[in-house]
Amino acid sequence: MEQAGEELMERRSGVALWRQVADRIRLGISNGTLGDGSKLPPEITLSQQFGVNRHTVRAAISALVQEGVLRAEQGRGTFIESRKRLSYPITTRTRFSTGLKDQTRARRVALLRHTIEPASGRVAEALRLEPGAPVLRLETVSEADGRCVSCGTSWFDATRFPAFADVFAETESVTASFARFGVDDYVRRSTLVSARHADADDLDHLKLSPGAIVLVTIAINDDLEGRPIQFSQTHFSADLVELAIET
Structure with a gap:
């Protein structure tokens, strides 16, 4: 069962939850409100913030890593790729x-x-x-x-x-x-x-x-x-x- 959080996703919007989370992460990166500008918060923190389980957060991060928006380093965490548009x-x-x-x-x-x-x-x-x-x-x-x-x-x-x-x-x-x-x-x-x-x-x-x-x-x-x-x-x-x- 999904958790309650600060930025609840739309369960009946027709858009998959992991996709909504990925969009919120993109927006947070863009406006500088997510993380310290270089490293993404831990999965558990994002799970609580978005009101979803860690599997959903993991799917969103995986998609953004594949796209080149994020970079995952085993044992260190997930980092924001600093590529200027x-x-x-x-x-x-x-x-x-x-x-x-x-x-x-x-x-x-x-x-x-x-x-x-x-x-x-x-x-x-x-x-x-x-x-x-x-x-x-x-x-x-x-x-x-x-x-x-x-x-x-x-x-x-x-x-x-x-x-x-x-x-x-x-x-x-x-x-x-x-x-x-x-x-x-x-x-x-x-x-x-x-x-x-x-x-x-x-x-x-x-x-x-x-x-x-x-x-x-x-x-x-x-x-x-x-x-x-x-x-x-x-x-x-x-x-x-x-x-x-x-x-």
């Missing part, structure tokens, strides 16, 4: 290649898969196309210094940008690919930001454990004539990246 700027000219340039040594964007498909209502509206018009769908994962920091899906007008996927596979850059089609510059029209638990694809592409949090951006880029050229949804690992929105 990358600050990814959201500006009128958001670019992965330059946004992390001063914070990382190496960056790359890998193409996972691509296909031509009829535009859904949402994609058609964003790109100002007729519903069902042919669009290119690109699925990518972005790495910085060997760490997977984001994965995303982008849509492009397949008529205006034929063979865009082939060019991207060569350049590994949306910006460089656009340049091949005569679009030398473009701007961010809008960005919506939200957060949620990682889904199965996030866990796979970003090497996360169940319960991890991802930051989600939904964005539209326009050419300098105001014509939409890219609609994208990108998922960032919240433990590795923070979004800096500049106005």
Whole structure:
């Protein structure tokens, strides 16, 4: 039977208790209220604090260790990995290649898969196309210094940008690919930001454990004539990246 504690978990929320505990530990690490900044409190202390048994705490810690948020040392305890988050700027000219340039040594964007498909209502509206018009769908994962920091899906007008996927596979850059089609510059029209638990694809592409949090951006880029050229949804690992929105 679970114990009573200071920060009781929601038993009927549909979210597993160990996942709720992992989220609370993440939050405590983030705001500096959990532990002394380097070492996590003992399991028994966390068990009492969260009102759960030690097995639940152990499962939460195990997931966070697998994810790289914590480090377990036998006989010494569990330590908080002191990795500073990358600050990814959201500006009128958001670019992965330059946004992390001063914070990382190496960056790359890998193409996972691509296909031509009829535009859904949402994609058609964003790109100002007729519903069902042919669009290119690109699925990518972005790495910085060997760490997977984001994965995303982008849509492009397949008529205006034929063979865009082939060019991207060569350049590994949306910006460089656009340049091949005569679009030398473009701007961010809008960005919506939200957060949620990682889904199965996030866990796979970003090497996360169940319960991890991802930051989600939904964005539209326009050419300098105001014509939409890219609609994208990108998922960032919240433990590795923070979004800096500049106005």
